[in-house]
Amino acid sequence: MTDKLKFAFYWGASCGGCDVAVLDINEKILDVAAIADIVLWPVAADGKYKDIEAMADRNIDVCFFNGGIRNSEAEHIARLLRKKSKVMVSFGACACMGGVPSLANQFSRGEIFTRAYITSQSTVNPERRLPQQKSYVPEGELEIPQFFDRVSPLDEVVPVDYYLPGCPPTPEWVLAAVQAIAKGELPPPGSVIGSEKTLCDECPRERKNERSIRKFYRPHEIIADPKQCLLEQGIICSGPATRAGCRARCIEVNMPCRGCYGPPPGVVDQGAKMLGAVASLVAANDEDEVARIIDGIKDPLGIFYQFGLAKSLLKGNIKQGG
Numbered sequence: 023m024t025d026k027l028k029f030a031f032y033w034g035a036s037c038g039g040c041d042v043a044v045l046d047i048n049e050k051i052l053d054v055a056a057i058a059d060i061v062l063w064p065v066a067a068d069g070k071y072k073d074i075e076a077m078a079d080r081n082i083d084v085c086f087f088n089g090g091i092r093n094s095e096a097e098h099i100a101r102l103l104r105k106k107s108k109v110m111v112s113f114g115a116c117a118c119m120g121g122v123p124s125l126a127n128q129f130s131r132g133e134i135f136t137r138a139y140i141t142s143q144s145t146v147n148p149e150r151r152l153p154q155q156k157s158y159v160p161e162g163e164l165e166i167p168q169f170f171d172r173v174s175p176l177d178e179v180v181p182v183d184y185y186l187p188g189c190p191p192t193p194e195w196v197l198a199a200v201q202a203i204a205k206g207e208l209p210p211p212g213s214v215i216g217s218e219k220t221l222c223d224e225c226p227r228e229r230k231n232e233r234s235i236r237k238f239y240r241p242h243e244i245i246a247d248p249k250q251c252l253l254e255q256g257i258i259c260s261g262p263a264t265r266a267g268c269r270a271r272c273i274e275v276n277m278p279c280r281g282c283y284g285p286p287p288g289v290v291d292q293g294a295k296m297l298g299a300v301a302s303l304v305a306a307n308d309e310d311e312v313a314r315i316i317d318g319i320k321d322p323l324g325i326f327y328q329f330g331l332a333k334s335l336l337k338g339n340i341k342q343g344g
């Protein structure tokens with residue numbers, strides 16, 4: 023018999039970076055191994071779904087689920103792990119908000135398949151074959167998971183106890199979560215495990231707090247002053263609409279924040295908050311001039327909702343099926 027905790031790690035629609043983030047805690051992984059057995063971690067070990075199905079309900083102490091819900095397999099396993107776990111942690115930007123994969127929610131399923139399997143520059147598919155949920159081969163019927171119309175955050179499919187945002191979550195916060203679990207000192211259910219401030223609060227750059235933007239630039243179009251606020255230099259930086267906690271790691275290398283830690287407390291829609299912040303810094307009074315400057319923002323949906331379209335008020339659920 024063991025009195026160790028049981029952890030499960032699982033991935034839905036994600037890139038695998040969240041799984042690597044667990045290893046980023048370096049030698050502290052030994053502390054995790056000292057307090058917990060990992061009963062499922064598909065990216066690292068060959069676990070079987072049937073073993074999870076055979077477990078008693080609530081047998082797993084904590085499930086760390088990264089990635090959004092894009093297909094029927096992810097939905098099925100999310101429901102299964104919810105049933106088998108005492109605590110469900112939405113781990114990383116994609117599980118919390120849909121993440122980058124949910125930018126595809128602005129397109130129909132048909133458009134996504136056409137782009138991915140027919141028109142993309144790296145594809146050779148003269149017969150224009152698309153994946154079919156069921157196909158028949160001499161050996162029998164093959165079935166792949168159903169591809170849903172949109173990516174959903176985890177909490178649209180199952181109840182979530184805690185949110186650990188970030189793309190990926192930083193080792194400090196992963197460790198903070200594990201230590202809180204080990205000590206039984208978790209915050210109230212529904213909490214975000216992270217800072218209560220905005221990224222601008224922890225950013226070391228100087229701000230003038232005045233309307234200074236006459237033109238917007240993409241990061242490669244300008245050599246940014248490394249001491250001054252990027253947003254005030256006309257580079258879209260999502261700091262005002264993003265939860266602190268990463269120690270401004272993108273800003274440190276002179277790159278703007280893209281908002282992977284999600285909205286800070288009290289902000290419902292990260293993109294709308296950013297639009298307000300940007301508008302307040304445009305240095306023009308004339309309506310046409312304001313419109314001309316704002317028009318200079320390339321791909322506003324992709325920038326303001328890079329990590330959170332599925333969780334936004336827009337949801338990006340523009341087209342169905344196809």
Ligand code: SF4
Nearest residue numbers: 222225251252259261
């Ligand atoms: S907008 Fe970006 S660069 Fe400016 S203070 Fe906030 S986090 Fe720092």
Ligand code: SF4
Nearest residue numbers: 268272279280281282
């Ligand atoms: S600076 Fe922004 S995009 Fe970069 S890690 Fe921090 S929250 Fe994420």
